[in-house]
Amino acid sequence: MGTLAELRPGTVVLVGGGPGDAGLMTVAGRAAVEQADVLLVDHLAPADALAWARPEAEVVDVAKLPRGAFTPQERINELLVEHARAGRRVVRLKGGDGFVFGRGMEELQACAAAGVDVRVVPGVSASVAVPALAGIPVTHRGLVQGFTVLSGHVPPDHPASTLDYAALVASRTTLVVLMGVANLHDIADRLLAHGMAADTPAAVVARGGHPDQEVISAPLRDIAQRAAGIAPPAVTVIGEVARFAASHPLIEETV
Amino acid sequence: MGTLAELRPGTVVLVGGGPGDAGLMTVAGRAAVEQADVLLVDHLAPADALAWARPEAEVVDVAKLPRGAFTPQERINELLVEHARAGRRVVRLKGGDGFVFGRGMEELQACAAAGVDVRVVPGVSASVAVPALAGIPVTHRGLVQGFTVLSGHVPPDHPASTLDYAALVASRTTLVVLMGVANLHDIADRLLAHGMAADTPAAVVARGGHPDQEVISAPLRDIAQRAAGIAPPAVTVIGEVARFAASHPLIEETV
Numbered sequence: 001m002g003t004l005a006e007l008r009p010g011t012v013v014l015v016g017g018g019p020g021d022a023g024l025m026t027v028a029g030r031a032a033v034e035q036a037d038v039l040l041v042d043h044l045a046p047a048d049a050l051a052w053a054r055p056e057a058e059v060v061d062v063a064k065l066p067r068g069a070f071t072p073q074e075r076i077n078e079l080l081v082e083h084a085r086a087g088r089r090v091v092r093l094k095g096g097d098g099f100v101f102g103r104g105m106e107e108l109q110a111c112a113a114a115g116v117d118v119r120v121v122p123g124v125s126a127s128v129a130v131p132a133l134a135g136i137p138v139t140h141r142g143l144v145q146g147f148t149v150l151s152g153h154v155p156p157d158h159p160a161s162t163l164d165y166a167a168l169v170a171s172r173t174t175l176v177v178l179m180g181v182a183n184l185h186d187i188a189d190r191l192l193a194h195g196m197a198a199d200t201p202a203a204v205v206a207r208g209g210h211p212d213q214e215v216i217s218a219p220l221r222d223i224a225q226r227a228a229g230i231a232p233p234a235v236t237v238i239g240e241v242a243r244f245a246a247s248h249p250l251i252e253e254t255v
Numbered sequence: 256m257g258t259l260a261e262l263r264p265g266t267v268v269l270v271g272g273g274p275g276d277a278g279l280m281t282v283a284g285r286a287a288v289e290q291a292d293v294l295l296v297d298h299l300a301p302a303d304a305l306a307w308a309r310p311e312a313e314v315v316d317v318a319k320l321p322r323g324a325f326t327p328q329e330r331i332n333e334l335l336v337e338h339a340r341a342g343r344r345v346v347r348l349k350g351g352d353g354f355v356f357g358r359g360m361e362e363l364q365a366c367a368a369a370g371v372d373v374r375v376v377p378g379v380s381a382s383v384a385v386p387a388l389a390g391i392p393v394t395h396r397g398l399v400q401g402f403t404v405l406s407g408h409v410p411p412d413h414p415a416s417t418l419d420y421a422a423l424v425a426s427r428t429t430l431v432v433l434m435g436v437a438n439l440h441d442i443a444d445r446l447l448a449h450g451m452a453a454d455t456p457a458a459v460v461a462r463g464g465h466p467d468q469e470v471i472s473a474p475l476r477d478i479a480q481r482a483a484g485i486a487p488p489a490v491t492v493i494g495e496v497a498r499f500a501a502s503h504p505l506i507e508e509t510v
Contacts, residue, residue, distance in 0.1 A: 023283030030282055097383050099392035122384035128352050129377035137354035145417045148428055150401035162400045162427055170422035
């Protein structure tokens with residue numbers, strides 16, 4: 001019970017690795033790592049989880065291949081198919097959940113199109129877990145009945161942005177911004193311009209769940225300036241629930 | 256590595272148990288269950304995970320105490336504090352993530368107010384994982400840059416609803432509705448009234464991740480009628496990504 005059924009050769013498993021602490025991997029994800037012949041690993045995947053792999057397993061860091069600063073998604077898709085067709089048990093280990101801005105569906109589709117058996121093990125998403133580890137619930141009874149997770153990778157005024165920031169303000173849901181550190185100033189400005197109260201509580205949580213987790217709390221009007229020195233990865237929470245932000249991690253340290 | 260540090264007597268750990276399959280518990284959550292003296296368990300928590308508890312551990316089903324159909328939250332808060340003060344290692348095991356409509360913050364606050372040491376182990380949220388297990392990514396590159404998770408427990412026209420359905424439509428995020436089976440007809444009607452296209456793909460995923468998982472796919476205009484016979488728990492996804500719905504679970508069966 002609680003262990004992944006035997007992983008067949010030629011199969012790909014897309015494993016969500018959680019926000020970074022190996023203790024926040026799933027039991028099924030761990031079982032997949034333990035059985036893998038080859039692991040294709042992102043830079044945000046939990047590094048400590050690789051200790052669970054068999055000594056003879058091949059670990060491919062697909063964030064750092066020679067052809068550039070990162071491996072193009074198309075090449076990752078090809079690698080998954082190539083390794084599976086060679087009869088290996090393939091684990092694709094990502095940070096967070098592979099279906100939350102993780103391009104997991106593209107990998108699943110590439111495998112399926114190639115006739116490769118592919119499975120999904122969902123992970124703990126940073127969008128919910130990182131706020132929690134900073135003491136912030138994305139929902140709270142009597143306060144908010146929903147939350148919206150958005151990518152801050154594309155600035156609000158960019159033609160490629162599909163988001164309607166006026167509607168995000170009007171929705172009255174908690175806003176959780178992933179990949180938004182670089183554009184936090186623009187995002188906060190846009191929310192203010194669409195009428196979100198300047199004193200709305202906000203928090204930036206950097207390195208969530210790690211021993212050096214850092215939480216910056218400030219009203220929306222000040223949050224971008226206050227968090228100006230923060231390096232990614234970080235999760236930003238905007239809404240009444242952000243007032244609960246604690247200054248220390250709440251999870252037990254894992255050993 | 257990957258195991259919860261020793262759980263001290265008198266400590267409460269709030270563990271998110273994931274959507275129901277014990278394989279989707281976290282490694283740290285499993286370690287907490289293994290060390291617990293007493294477990295306070297919800298009806299949506301993964302039942303198989305209790306096999307990891309010590310034989311002498313006390314299991315309290317807080318969904319079925321004699322005083323009614325469920326245990327009032329205030330009584331659960333009291334029980335957490337009472338057991339911790341008696342020097343026990345207390346695990347509060349919930350379905351999904353305790354901070355996504357799980358009232359986890361109320362339990363954390365009750366413990367903190369009583370001076371009881373309390374920790375949080377985030378879980379795999381059904382809001383992301385159940386769609387994934389049905390083959391639906393809540394985000395997809397080129398299609399959608401955000402998703403909104405809302406409680407469907409309160410009908411759209413109810414005075415207690417804090418949600419603005421016009422804004423939800425305008426936000427152009429994927430909508431994920433939890434606890435919405437009973438009100439699905441009203442929710443779909445309200446979205447249509449606010450201009451969401453009648454042919455927007457939608458899917459209802461019942462018993463996500465369980466061997467009897469069921470996926471109902473239909474355009475928004477028809478989804479409530481098509482899913483009329485579905486019993487909770489179920490997760491509803493509304494948006495272009497729902498077109499990816501598969502008809503079979505994608506996770507390896509756990510054994």
